Amino acid sequence: PDWAGGFADWQPGEAGAAARVADFARRAAGYDATRNLPAVEGTSRLSPHLTLGEISPNAAWHGIADAVGEAVAEPFLRELGWRDFGQNIIDQFPDYGDVPGRAAFTRFPFRDDPEGFQAWARGQTGYPIVDAGMRQLWATGWMHNRVRMIAASFLVKHQLIDWRQGERWFWDCLVDADYGSNSLGWQWVMGSGVDSSPFNRIFAPVGQSVRFAAADYIRRWVPELAHLPDDAIHAPWEAPQALLRAGVRLGREYPEPIVNHEAARARALAAFAAARTE
Known part of the structure; x- marks a missing residue:
């Protein structure tokens, strides 16, 4: 599939992050079923935008939860929580x-x-x-x-x-x-x-x-x-x-x-x- 090229279509910046949220919102209901399938576009692909500060975890959370409802979005929100846990670990253990x-x-x-x-x-x-x-x-x-x-x-x-x-x-x-x-x-x-x-x-x-x-x-x-x-x-x-x-x-x-x-x-x-x- 074309998307398997990785981030050939990645648009750096806040506009690109917003577009990625909108794209994922259309697929979020299937996230839990497809996120582990590497041959399927099942993930959000928001990670570069989050890493570079082009979108906040809070904005990503509400962008998806508000679009599909928290119950449907829960598997994805759980992964955002895991990312936040990583930040907390580094705060406590910098090395x-x-x-x-x-x-x-x-x-x-x-x-x-x-x-x-x-x-x-x-x-x-x-x-x-x-x-x-x-x-x-x-x-x-x-x-x-x-x-x-x-x-x-x-x-x-x-x-x-x-x-x-x-x-x-x-x-x-x-x-x-x-x-x-x-x-x-x-x-x-x-x-x-x-x-x-x-x-x-x-x-x-x-x-x-x-x-x-x-x-x-x-x-x-x-x-x-x-x-x-x-x-x-x-x-x-x-x-x-x-x-x-x-x-x-x-x-x-x-x-x-x-x-x-x-x-x-x-x-x-x-x-x-x-x-x-x-």
Whole structure:
């Protein structure tokens, strides 16, 4: 879809923010059902305007709630509240982008892996949903929120690379980079934050890709795989015949997976257990 180009149609300024509120008001009733689908225009796309002060959270809140009613708007309003929570966390813990909110994570045995980090940053991990997100980020300065969580989880749990490296990469690349939201999001995924997901919640990239119907999103951002059918595109290494028909060779046109999901999950849980017992 054309919109999947990210913010090619982004209009900086207060007028652009007002136009985005009006656009989202027409779609807000479907927000809760579509906001996790990266191939669908289901999010508000207000984040750059909020970050740059082109619209206040209060104006965004009332712009949507007044248009569709607070009951209908509640899922979106909840996300605005989460953003405000991030600002509050930074007010209390100014170094939250550097210091884990939970002491056990100061001992976490991260791996020093420059090549692995580069593969992640360039969208060359061999996991299509991760690579699609990282390429969208680099090309447009924005990434779908569900895919942000998947990509972040992959870096810190599948690759055991320090979450602060990922936090800084996002900070450098995102047009909506916000210190509170960014550090809160990374510590949430890591499990190290003051109010975060538990560490053992390790996203399975393939399962997430299938569950949230990311096939067309992958086709947009990983064109090497564009001719694969839906049942093969999420885990191409499991579909040799489909790869052959599409003329894709793993390790040539598209990389082989840099880690095995089950082995990486077991390694991550062992690292977490070691950090807790030290």
